[in-house]
Amino acid sequence: MxxxxxxxxxxxxxxxxxxxxxxxxxxxxxxxxxxxxxxxxxxxxxxxxxxxxxxxxxxxxxxxxxxxxxxxxxxxxxxxxxxxxxxxxxxxxxxxxxxxxxxxxxxATDRQDYERQLLLARRDAEASEARVRVLQEQLEHEAMHDRLTGLANRARLQERLDEVLAGADRSGRPLSVVFLDLDGFKPINDRLGHRLGDRVLAEVAANLASVARASETVARYGGDEFVIVCEDADAAAGAVIAERFRAEARRPLESIPPTYAVSASVGVAAWEPARGAKPTADELLRVADEAMYASKEAGRDRVTVVSIGGVANPGS
Known part of the structure; x- marks a missing residue:
């Protein structure tokens, strides 16, 4: 009993x-x-x-x-x-x-409390894991993107060039690299200040990104220079793409007084696998950069196209 x-x-x-x-x-x-x-x-x-x-x-x-x-x-x-x-x-x-x-x-009070604490601990762990995952994604994004403009940075540009070159080499399809340098940016930066200069770069970058297509990667190369990697684009297509970005770079900007204007000198390096050996990413950038300087020497605000192994063709 x-x-x-x-x-x-x-x-x-x-x-x-x-x-x-x-x-x-x-x-x-x-x-x-x-x-x-x-x-x-x-x-x-x-x-x-x-x-x-x-x-x-x-x-x-x-x-x-x-x-x-x-x-x-x-x-x-x-x-x-x-x-x-x-x-x-x-x-x-x-x-x-x-x-x-x-x-x-x-x-079951102790057991229920334990299960509740276990559940809370699990939720905390999941939330912590989610925060770590978000932080990792942010760090990965920052490692590959320009902080000022949000565009791909030089590291991502190099990675993307290697990817597109390898793909073009396998498929036999052409590619173009567009190198764009802003005309008129230096006076803005010098006279109106670096803070306003940064606003101009951010606005131009947003304008360029707004007209980029899925097959085109826009990157900030440094300073007021931008590079666009274009898949499946021969010299003729590269010239058309370059003109689209040149026109966008000339769009009036909200961040500067109307007495100032920005345009772009543009160079294009085009490679077709059937017409020459595969160049390196650095060679493509060098040729596109040289074509951009040819545009500046020809009067600025224009496009010059160079086929790898070909000759320069100054545009309008």
């Missing part, structure tokens, strides 16, 4: 339809209910409404089919209104001719 009364868990007996016939002191102590107040009442009445639903739709059904249930998580309502998380084991047995349900109730 003492073992029943002072067992380390709550013990109850009920009829098959859930009416409490016996309860121990441990259950009374945990819940604050006296045996006089709950004996003869339904066990389900001691549960919260959600727990009642689980008890009636799961426990009762499984108990009737298998004769036992194990570690069902429920919530009991204590006499003072508190809610007590519990785990319930129940088994059907016979006491002489009468059939009884023996119920063991375990206080």
């Amino acid at each position: 003492e073992l029943f009364e002072d067992a380390p868990c709550g013990l109850l007996e009920t009829t098959p339809d859930g009416i409490i016939t016996r309860v121990n002191r441990t259950f009374e102590r945990w819940t604050g209910h006296t045996r006089e107040s709950i004996t003869g009442g339904a066990f389900a009445a001691l549960l919260t409404p959600p727990a009642q639903q689980v008890y009636e739709t799961r426990c009762v059904v499984v108990l009737s089919l298998t004769g036992e249930v194990r570690e069902v998580a429920l919530t009991a309502r204590c006499a003072d209104g508190r809610e007590l998380p519990i785990l319930v084991n129940a088994a059907a047995g016979t006491d002489g001719a009468a059939r009884r349900i023996r119920v063991a109730v375990f206080d």
Whole structure:
């Protein structure tokens, strides 16, 4: 009897339809209910409404089919209104001719707190992992993009040139590199200040990016120089692309007074695999840079196209 009364868990007996016939002191102590107040009442009445639903739709059904249930998580309502998380084991047995349900109730407060803390720790870990992932993506982006303009930087340009050269070499399709240097930027930077000069570079970069197509990668090469890598573009197509970017560079800028204007001298280096050996990325940039200087010497604000192994063709 003492073992029943002072067992380390709550013990109850009920009829098959859930009416409490016996309860121990441990259950009374945990819940604050006296045996006089709950004996003869339904066990389900001691549960919260959600727990009642689980008890009636799961426990009762499984108990009737298998004769036992194990570690069902429920919530009991204590006499003072508190809610007590519990785990319930129940088994059907016979006491002489009468059939009884023996119920063991375990206080799951510590387990619930542990699971809650575990869940919070897992969420914190996931959030921390997400923050680290975002930071890594930001660092990777910053490593490959110019901080002022958001365009690809020289590292990404080199990477992209290597990719496009390898692809052109495999496919036999041409490519062009457009080298663009701003005309009129130095007076703006010198007279109006470097802060305004940075605004001009950012605005020009945004304008250039706005007319770039999916096959064209726009990069800031340094200072007021920009490079566009163009897939599947021979010399003629490269000239058309260069004119598109030259026209965009001449668009009036909101960041400077109307007395100042910016244009672009543009050089194009085009390579067709069928017409010559594969150049290196540095060779393409050098040829495009030299073509850009030819445009400056010819009067600025124009395009010069050079086919690798060919001759310069100053444009308008």
